[in-house]
Amino acid sequence: MTEPVADPAEAAADGTAAWRVTVDRGACLGSGICAALAPGLFALDGERSRPLRGTTEPDETVLDAADSCPAAAITVAEGTEVVGPRP
Numbered sequence: 001m002t003e004p005v006a007d008p009a010e011a012a013a014d015g016t017a018a019w020r021v022t023v024d025r026g027a028c029l030g031s032g033i034c035a036a037l038a039p040g041l042f043a044l045d046g047e048r049s050r051p052l053r054g055t056t057e058p059d060e061t062v063l064d065a066a067d068s069c070p071a072a073a074i075t076v077a078e079g080t081e082v083v084g085p086r087p
């Protein structure tokens with residue numbers, strides 16, 4: 001199940017579009033790759049990852065984490081557009 005973690009309206013204070021980060025905990029394999037790549041944004045909670053924040057400013061590291069997830073469990077969205085994982 002995809003876990004919404006925060007209010008999507010939680011945009012960056014400077015007005016830039018925030019990225020919404022979700023982890024499908026049902027799909028997560030608990031590899032810890034995301035937490036290793038972006039420890040400020042992901043943490044293992046038991047055997048599954050969860051985002052530490054619901055939104056983040058656009059950041060290549062977040063996309064790298066989504067791209068690297070072996071379960072494709074991480075989704076990064078800007079509004080209604082999915083920006084990660086990248087094709």
Ligand code: SF4
Nearest residue numbers: 028029031032034069
């Ligand atoms: S990289 Fe993917 S499978 Fe591994 S802990 Fe993070 S969300 Fe789970």
